[in-house]
Amino acid sequence: MYDLFFKHFNSKVPLTAAEQELITSFLRPKKIRKKQYLLQEGDVSRSIAFVEKGSLRAYSVDDEGGEHIIQFALEGWTISDLFSFLTGEPATYNIDALEDSELVLIDKQAHEQMLVQVPKYETYTRVQITGAYIAMQRRLTSIISLPVDERYANLLSTYPDIAQRVPQHMIASYMGLQPETLSRIRKKMAGKK
Amino acid sequence: MYDLFFKHFNSKVPLTAAEQELITSFLRPKKIRKKQYLLQEGDVSRSIAFVEKGSLRAYSVDDEGGEHIIQFALEGWTISDLFSFLTGEPATYNIDALEDSELVLIDKQAHEQMLVQVPKYETYTRVQITGAYIAMQRRLTSIISLPVDERYANLLSTYPDIAQRVPQHMIASYMGLQPETLSRIRKKMAGKK
């Protein structure tokens, strides 16, 4: 059931069988269909989602109705509106499924109890968020310092799986570009390589 | 000596006098003059810096020699090349002082020992990095979804202290703009408000 979740957890912080069992009791499985919302802007996020199977995206919507993808999550990734989850404030992001997906949910209460009762859970979350921070800092650096075509090349080499499974117009949104622009960049790059 | 550091620490995770003393033994003070490097690209980051007084910036340099500021740190902020610090890989960022500054350094060894010996230190780092993650995610969202003038207005209201103490061309760099462009945006905004 939680195979990938624990594989992932153990690779960062090794667990005993007893610890694993204890943690399991805090988890909640959820299946979600393509295009279905896990979280909508304005609602309060009640859980963090680990992706066992499938894929999701988190995005914001601007005044003109444009969608801006802030994060993708494939198998093995974690996704949430962390701010809403931690503070109880309304979410500023929407999260929905790009494919039929299987999730492992950690509810707010479970999260808080584990932080107190399972020291390794705190270590896991620390390591996890640190990795996410570093990855996002890299993304930010490439946005403010590289030309668009290099950013796209970076994306392809860093996350080849995303490039394969996610529709191109969503990758454009993730890069802050219009779909037409990404199409032209691809054309240009195909020519000169 | 470490007044602000512990004020900050206690506000996130309250400490006993004994804990505070123990942690103090792991810290190292450092004064740094304006324009002096705390870290240079290519060197390995050996410590995390908490700013007691003054201000610093972290930035990357592109192929054409252009500087791109990824982070500012004023009093009460923490700054480092986290990836280099954690992995021992060469740093990809430069960090230098914008003003004469006083820092509290946490060396790699101290960091690792405290994670083992002082549970509240792990909690502190987790809370700290989580806050930094959320702040950066907001910045990223505004970059990919808002027009520049709104981004600048956001920056002014979110970090008025930065806008006051940091030269304008560095703020332009932080926003991924040329100094001339930011100058024109300011002019335009001054007119219509």
Place this chain on the structure above:
DNA sequence: GGAAGCCCTTGATCGAGATCAACTCCTTTT
């Protein structure tokens, strides 16, 4: 199996930000 919707591409035009250059106002240096 035909219609609708979605996704990607291509073309033409427009506009925001980059670039190049010059000038002013300060601060720092000598």
Place this chain on the structure above:
DNA sequence: AAAAGGAGTTGATCTCGATCAAGGGCTTCC
């Protein structure tokens, strides 16, 4: 006090990505 450098502004031009518009190739669903 003169010189040199740094910071901000303004103008002119250019370029890259946005926008508007159209068309083609798919799935998907009555």
